[in-house]
Amino acid sequence: MGSKLDAEIMSPVSAFTPQMLVVASLAAAIIIMIALVLLTRRNSAARGDVILLVGLPDAGKTAIMTTLTYKQTLPTHTSMQANSVVVPLGDKSCRVIDIPGHPRIRDQFREYIPSARGIVFVVDSSTVSRNGPAAAEHLHQVMHAITSLPPSKATPSLLILAHKCDLLKSTAQATPAQLAINRARTILERELEKRRASQTSGVGIEGLGAEGSEIDLGGLECTGTGEFRFADWEGGEVAFAGTSVAVGQAASVSDYADDKAVESDGLSSLCQWLEDQL
Numbered sequence: 001m002g003s004k005l006d007a008e009i010m011s012p013v014s015a016f017t018p019q020m021l022v023v024a025s026l027a028a029a030i031i032i033m034i035a036l037v038l039l040t041r042r043n044s045a046a047r048g049d050v051i052l053l054v055g056l057p058d059a060g061k062t063a064i065m066t067t068l069t070y071k072q073t074l075p076t077h078t079s080m081q082a083n084s085v086v087v088p089l090g091d092k093s094c095r096v097i098d099i100p101g102h103p104r105i106r107d108q109f110r111e112y113i114p115s116a117r118g119i120v121f122v123v124d125s126s127t128v129s130r131n132g133p134a135a136a137e138h139l140h141q142v143m144h145a146i147t148s149l150p151p152s153k154a155t156p157s158l159l160i161l162a163h164k165c166d167l168l169k170s171t172a173q174a175t176p177a178q179l180a181i182n183r184a185r186t187i188l189e190r191e192l193e194k195r196r197a198s199q200t201s202g203v204g205i206e207g208l209g210a211e212g213s214e215i216d217l218g219g220l221e222c223t224g225t226g227e228f229r230f231a232d233w234e235g236g237e238v239a240f241a242g243t244s245v246a247v248g249q250a251a252s253v254s255d256y257a258d259d260k261a262v263e264s265d266g267l268s269s270l271c272q273w274l275e276d277q278l
């Protein structure tokens with residue numbers, strides 16, 4: 001009777017050999033460890049909550065910020081310190097930080113990158129042909145900072161904003177916003193390709209930056225072996241938008257009483273992108 005009971009009790013366990021039990025417990029331990037690692041990574045990779053406005057001096061960052069915040073384009077001066085504001089977006093809002101473009105101050109963007117949900121690189125599309133190398137140098141620093149974030153940080157989204165498109169004339173084929181985007185994209189891709197090529201060949205190219213060391217920055221890696229293309233950038237997806245604000249127009253606050261005014265003011269594509277980040 002006793003031996004029959006033993007056999008009944010033992011039977012489920014005896015179905016597994018000791019080796020099978022060891023393998024099963026090892027597999028269970030590995031599965032639990034993978035789940036724990038994924039959970040901690042997901043928590044610590046939580047996205048930041050601020051939007052950074054960066055770009056060369058005079059690109060229009062502060063004008064954009066005041067228009068988003070106060071619903072009117074206020075006169076601006078060269079910024080000498082970062083401005084932080086809360087921008088209302090429908091029934092939500094987001095914090096926007098405007099980083100001055102002055103070469104001695106603009107590096108401040110690095111402080112904010114770990115808490116950035118999105119980065120808006122503002123380009124003056126009316127002067128980008130002339131300022132292409134300088135704009136690309138600054139953009140390269142931003143892209144390098146994005147790709148240098150530790151894996152525990154979520155990668156902020158990047159928007160290249162071809163601004164001041166009111167200064168471009170529309171053609172039969174394209175609106176000013178499309179022209180501005182095409183111009184900014186083509187010129188920045190060409191200048192970034194020069195920087196990338198000089199880096200891989202180890203040969204410095206004149207006019208690519210005051211400090212030689214900057215040429216050695218990474219951050220421009222693309223999938224494939226072709227020339228630099230934003231669409232192929234390994235650092236993430238790059239969005240483009242064309243915008244303008246109504247500078248010098250005697251706009252009363254009531255003209256901007258609702259969000260539609262801002263949209264008709266040429267910032268609608270930026271507002272849309274900001275909403276997509278929330």
Ligand SMILES: Nc1nc2c(ncn2[C@@H]2O[C@H](COP(=O)(O)OP(=O)(O)OP(=O)(O)O)[C@@H](O)[C@H]2O)c(=O)[nH]1
Pocket residue numbers: 055056057058059060061062063064075076077078079080099100101102163164165166167243244245246247
């Ligand atoms: N035509 C036109 N002018 C603009 C537009 N946006 C800004 N401006 C003008 O461009 C100039 C520079 O704008 P700011 O907003 O001060 O430029 P910023 O990027 O903040 O420059 P820093 O503070 O030096 O980094 C100002 O005279 C603005 O009135 C635009 O959409 N169209």
Ligand SMILES: [Mg+2]
Pocket residue numbers: 061062063076077078079098100101
């Ligand atoms: Mg400014």
